[in-house]
Amino acid sequence: MARKANIAREEIHQACWELIEKNSFPNIPRLTEYFLQKDGRRCSNTTFLNAITDWEEAYKEQQQHELSELNDVLLPVFKRFSREVTQNLGKLLDEKSSEIEQHQKLKQEATRSGYMSLSSALIELQTAYDSLMSEHKKVGDEAETFKQKFAFSEQRYQEVIAQNSVLTSQIKQEEKDNAELRINLAQKEVDLAKQDNQIAKLTEENAKLAAFLEENQQNKIKNDAKKWQEMTKKLDALTSSVKTMQRKDRGTKQ
Incomplete structure (x- = not known):
């Protein structure tokens, strides 16, 4: 029969967490080895x-x-980043257009008024x-930096999803094994x-056989004792x- 458990369920749960921290999914052989x-x-x-x-x-x-929690943290960041970049680009373009x-x-006023030459207007326009x-x-560089950060966050997000998928597959396999x-x-x-x-039947049969053998042994002892008594009587x-015959023989000789 199975041995009675002497390990609390809470201890087994703690062992499961320690195994998963070591990238080792808990199962019966691993828990047995752990304890x-x-x-x-x-x-x-x-x-x-x-317990598992x-x-x-x-x-x-x-x-x-x-x-x-990861979705709650990343999605607002992505949305805020996209919104801020769009707003900054729009604002900058509006300012530069103005x-x-x-x-x-x-330039037009200077041309009409004669205060600014055509070359000065071209220089200012070039400036x-x-x-x-x-x-x-500058805005493009900032956008590229944001894009790289976004790509890194997206990569991390996909890695977490992939890891979760692997763990889910492991759980399904462990459930199948369990x-x-x-x-x-x-x-x-x-x-x-x-x-x-x-075993119970054999034990019972052995007990009966032992009792039968014991009874036979006792009967044999009794029979042997009886035979010995009879032989003793015959010998006596x-x-x-013989003694009687000897006495008679001595009496005849006298």
């Missing part, structure tokens, strides 16, 4: 199996909670254009019960007869 190395304790496979089943539910809830329009008005291009490059273990355990318990019945009678 043997820790303090040498053992318990039944059924106890391990029930409870722990798997808690583990699934934790994974779903972490994934939900500056160009203002310069254009100043404004260069400034706009410089700002455009189901097979349950079936094997049930069959072993049935076989063990049959063996117990056979023969001895007495």
Whole structure:
């Protein structure tokens, strides 16, 4: 029969968490090895199996909670980043467009008033254009930086999803293995019960045989004692007869 468990379910749950931190998914052989190395304790496979089943539910809830938290953190960041970039680009373009329009008005006024030559207008226009291009490059660099950060966050997000998928597959495989273990355990318990019945029958038969042998031994002892008594009586009678004959023989000679 299976040995009675002496390991608390909470201890088994803690062992499961420690194994998963080491990237080792808990199962009955690993838990058995864990407690043997820790303090040498053992318990039944059924106890391990029930505790693992409870722990798997808690583990699934934790994974779903972490994934939900990651979505809650990343999605607002992505949306805010996209919104800020769009707003900044729009604002910058509006400002530069206003500056160009203002310069254009100043040039037109200068031309009409005679205060600004055509070459000065071209220089100012070129200066404004260069400034706009410089700002455009700066915004482009910032956008590229944001894009890289976004790509990194997206990569991390996909890695978490992939890891969760792998863990889900592992859980399904472990559930399949645990189901097979349950079936094997049930069959072993049935076989063990049959063996117990056979042992009980053999024990009963051995007891009967021992009693029968004991009875035969006692009967043999009694029979041997009886035969010995009869032989003793015959020997005594023969001895007495011989003595009588000897006495008669001596009387005749006298």
